[in-house]
Amino acid sequence: MVYVVVPSDVFFINSLWKGFYEHLGKRQPATLTVDWFNATSSKVNATFLEVSSTQLKLSGVYKKEEAHLLLKVYQIKNPREGFVSKLENDNWALNGYVSSGLERGVFTYQGDIHGNGFGKFMLQRQSPLSVDTDHPNHYYGTNSSSVAAAILVPFFALILSGFAFYLYKHRTRPKVQYNGYAGHENSNGQASFENPMYDTNLKPTEAKAVRFDTTLNTVCTVV
Structure with missing residues (x-):
């Protein structure tokens, strides 16, 4: 049979049993x-x-060579009548040993309870994935999905805002219309327009003639 060695930090902070x-x-x-x-x-x-929500604050020293831990009560919160009176009269304590199973990461703390009317106890360490989220004394680390969401949301928001700004600038940009004429300003500060076919500065002999190509034929097909 293969035994798993119990680590010295089997009772690490925030571990739940x-x-x-x-x-x-x-x-x-x-x-x-x-x-x-x-x-x-x-x-x-x-x-x-325990079941009535009575909280017992315990303290002790873990002997890793023997995998032994004796936890003695030093404070009681939310006391239940009858239950607490037994604890005050006795030196209530959890006295047990830690053993490991065949499955990696599974450890059991079990033994006897020092106190009148109490018997044995057995507690098994929970893996992080099986811890009850409603337990008031357990603390959790930051979720990786939450971290990813916190990074990606501002990133996509920045992209969308940039795209919206681009559309806004594109829609509000003034459009330039072309009228087909070249405008110039004369010496009087008045604008004049030129058309190469109607150049008033040319002499009559220099007037440009419009020629038509007589070689062009128009063919019409009647269906």
């Missing part, structure tokens, strides 16, 4: 979120959330 614990002979769902982890001292701070 889901499973159950036993209380008065019944299994109850629970989650454990790692709030802080020191790689040098292997100290772990975590929040244990």
Whole structure:
């Protein structure tokens, strides 16, 4: 059988563990979120959330050589009557070992709960893809699709605005009309137009004649 080595940072920050614990002979769902982890001292701070939304702040030192972790309660939030009284009278703690499965990245933290009326517990570390998005103590990194959208949206907006500006300039550009005459300004400041066929400055003998080509024939075909 192949065993996967448990890494020293198996309780990395923001990792989420889901499973159950036993209380008065019944299994109850629970989650454990790692709030802080020191790689040098292997100290772990975590929040244990049980079914009634009571939060237990836990702290302990992970012994990587033995894959052992004892988490003791030091603070209680949203206490439930009856449940908390047992915790205050006892030195409530999670005392367990981490084991690895055949599948890579699957680790289980299980053992016994120190406290009157409590039994065993078992918590399995969740992969990032299976983490419940509604869990209040879990933090997420930036989504790659969101980053891509944030980059592409302004880029396409810039392209569209440039295209719209081009259309606006093209529609508002004044059109130049050609009237077929060459305009000139004479000495009196008045514009005059010239037509090579009607040049008034030419002498009668220099008048240009309009010639017609007698060689052109017009052929009409009647159907």
